[in-house]
Amino acid sequence: MKKLLTIMSTSVLMMLLSLGTAFAEGVEAATEVATIDTGDTTFILLSAALVMLMTPGLALFYGGMVRTKNVLSTLMQSFFIIGLITVQWVLWGYSLSFGPDINHIIGSLAWFGLNDVGQLPNADYAATIPHLLFMVFQCMFAIITAALITGSFAERMRFSAFAVFIVIWATVVYDPLAHWVWGVGGWMREMGILDFAGGTVVHISSGISGLVVALFIGKRKGYGTEIMLPHHLPMTLIGASLLWFGWFGFNAGSALSANGLAVSAFVVTHVAAAAATLAWVLTEWLYHGKPTILGAASGCVAGLVAITPAAGFVSVIPAIVIGLAGGAICFFAVSILKAKLGYDDALDAFGVHGIGGTWGAIATGLFASTAVNPAGADGLFFGNPDLVFTQLFGVAVTWVFAAVMTFVILKVISVFMQVRSDENHEDIGLDIAEHGERGYSYQDITAGSPLSFSHVASQSEPINSSILQASHSKSH
Amino acid sequence: MRKITKIDVVTRPGKLEELKEALADIGVMGMTVSQVFGCGLQKGHTEVYRGKEYNINLLAGIKVEIVVCEVPVTTVIETVKKVCRTGKIGDGKIFVYPIENAVRIRTGEEGDIAIMDRQEDNS
Numbered sequence: 366m367k368k369l370l371t372i373m374s375t376s377v378l379m380m381l382l383s384l385g386t387a388f389a390e391g392v393e394a395a396t397e398v399a400t401i402d403t404g405d406t407t408f409i410l411l412s413a414a415l416v417m418l419m420t421p422g423l424a425l426f427y428g429g430m431v432r433t434k435n436v437l438s439t440l441m442q443s444f445f446i447i448g449l450i451t452v453q454w455v456l457w458g459y460s461l462s463f464g465p466d467i468n469h470i471i472g473s474l475a476w477f478g479l480n481d482v483g484q485l486p487n488a489d490y491a492a493t494i495p496h497l498l499f500m501v502f503q504c505m506f507a508i509i510t511a512a513l514i515t516g517s518f519a520e521r522m523r524f525s526a527f528a529v530f531i532v533i534w535a536t537v538v539y540d541p542l543a544h545w546v547w548g549v550g551g552w553m554r555e556m557g558i559l560d561f562a563g564g565t566v567v568h569i570s571s572g573i574s575g576l577v578v579a580l581f582i583g584k585r586k587g588y589g590t591e592i593m594l595p596h597h598l599p600m601t602l603i604g605a606s607l608l609w610f611g612w613f614g615f616n617a618g619s620a621l622s623a624n625g626l627a628v629s630a631f632v633v634t635h636v637a638a639a640a641a642t643l644a645w646v647l648t649e650w651l652y653h654g655k656p657t658i659l660g661a662a663s664g665c666v667a668g669l670v671a672i673t674p675a676a677g678f679v680s681v682i683p684a685i686v687i688g689l690a691g692g693a694i695c696f697f698a699v700s701i702l703k704a705k706l707g708y709d710d711a712l713d714a715f716g717v718h719g720i721g722g723t724w725g726a727i728a729t730g731l732f733a734s735t736a737v738n739p740a741g742a743d744g745l746f747f748g749n750p751d752l753v754f755t756q757l758f759g760v761a762v763t764w765v766f767a768a769v770m771t772f773v774i775l776k777v778i779s780v781f782m783q784v785r786s787d788e789n790h791e792d793i794g795l796d797i798a799e800h801g802e803r804g805y806s807y808q809d810i811t812a813g814s815p816l817s818f819s820h821v822a823s824q825s826e827p828i829n830s831s832i833l834q835a836s837h838s839k840s841h
Numbered sequence: 842m843r844k845i846t847k848i849d850v851v852t853r854p855g856k857l858e859e860l861k862e863a864l865a866d867i868g869v870m871g872m873t874v875s876q877v878f879g880c881g882l883q884k885g886h887t888e889v890y891r892g893k894e895y896n897i898n899l900l901a902g903i904k905v906e907i908v909v910c911e912v913p914v915t916t917v918i919e920t921v922k923k924v925c926r927t928g929k930i931g932d933g934k935i936f937v938y939p940i941e942n943a944v945r946i947r948t949g950e951e952g953d954i955a956i957m958d959r960q961e962d963n964s
Contacts, residue, residue: 594888653894655889699892
């Protein structure tokens with residue numbers, strides 16, 4: 366806890382130090398003539414706001430799927446990341462990702478604290494919008510990527526360990542990966558790997574990292590023997606809807622201009638999400654006899670994930686194929702693969718984002734067409750089988766990099782702090798144990814919540830009642 | 842003091858309104874109602890979440906607790922049977938208990954008088 370406080374106070378201090386330069390720069394930029402396109406700027410401003418909304422959407426999507434006693438801890442992880450990663454991003458994350466290239470591996474710290482990132486466009490990334498706008502648009506991507514991972518370790522990770530893990534992960538996994546794929550001079554970008562809006566950088570990286578965290582910290586207590594039902598599926602559906610809505614900013618906005626390509630990306634994004642919703646629901650209907658709401662919500666997200674890398678490179682019919690296959694593949698990943706292999710990826714960050722992102726990256730190699738985007742490449746079905754191999758290579762590198770780095774981070778953190786929650790904290794629920802508050806002031810028996818006073822009091826371990834008293838006295 | 846009897850009715854949630862009305866008609870005005878979960882001869886049902894199947898065998902029910910003195914116990918039982926019987930598994934149970942004493946907290950009255958609804962109390 367002390368370490369965390371030190372980290373936080375240092376960050377705030379560094380932020381204050383960099384304020385001076387940021388202000389000076391704003392004044393300077395305003396006086397110069399810029400080639401800013403107002404239509405593009407408006408569109409990307411709104412797109413950035415749309416992508417921001419995806420993270421609270423994700424919080425609700427995940428929050429509805431956990432048990433009553435862990436709803437706040439799950440919401441908190443995503444929401445807190447908006448704060449945490451924004452500060453990390455403007456201080457050093459953006460510079461590491463998009464700053465001046467060092468050996469094709471990483472951006473330099475030349476843009477630390479957004480030094481040299483101002484109101485003028487940076488033609489390397491987006492020539493018609495302010496550089497600051499490109500920065501903040503990308504900031505939203507960094508936020509949601511980190512938040513996606515939380516689904517895998519929901520209901521059992523200590524908050525302090527989570528916060529430290531996320532900051533380090535963003536710095537040593539997301540930032541380099543974003544530089545490789547999107548940064549000027551990044552080696553994957555130079556290889557011709559296509560990733561329009563973040564299939565590898567966002568979805569594969571978070572999905573694989575999620576799987577590694579899930580394996581590292583182990584299953585939730587009672588996994589496989591206790592009933593663990595989603596406690597609020599309407600909340601999950603609201604979250605899925607916000608994700609779908611925000612994804613238009615994510616994919617169409619990645620055109621970085623209000624043009625035909627953005628519209629094309631918007632349309633294929635919507636089509637793929639729709640097709641995947643159908644595919645997941647129908648597959649589940651055939652397999653388990655009933656079409657479920659959770660299936661529909663999961664399906665649309667799977668489709669959105671799958672189309673993400675391809676959004677700016679494919680036309681409508683391929684989008685339907687990508688969506689249909691994405692929905693079905695992800696359904697089998699979460700309902701059969703997960704059960705067979707026995708890992709507890711609690712909310713299927715890996716099953717949906719890791720698997721869906723991998724399919725999307727490969728599908729980009731199959732269906733990409735220069736007729737859609739001359740800046741892209743032709744895929745297998747347009748006479749260029751090489752692109753499939755390029756994409757597969759990109760996928761493999763991302764898998765290995767994200768997995769190894771996540772494992773190393775966890776190993777290192779676990780030397781200094783306890784990563785997994787105590788068993789009795791897990792029993793009580795992380796809402797009370799970690800945050801000292803509860804999501805609902807009522808309890809009912811179907812939620813399987815052991816939160817009631819009588820339950821805790823009847824346990825013989827004295828630590829249980831002392832925790833409850835501690836959390837209780839704080840609330841008074 | 843006349844004999845006081847407690848009658849617990851555990852039955853389907855959908856029968857609550859009808860049961861309340863039927864009991865009011867025979868003069869039973871007071872009752873305590875709880876939402877309960879239970880299992881018996883019913884098999885329960887299966888729920889599927891992302892392909893994971895759960896067998897839910899604790900089913901939702903209601904428990905209506907009534908304490909009577911003036912109204913005959915057999916009348917109450919007959920009324921409940923008439924309202925709650927569908928003939929299918931899951932209609933529920935009626936339990937009858939003798940009560941040793943009752944206290945009306947407001948006045949401190951004890952025994953049968955404590956559970957009787959008097960006109961002057963309503964005015």
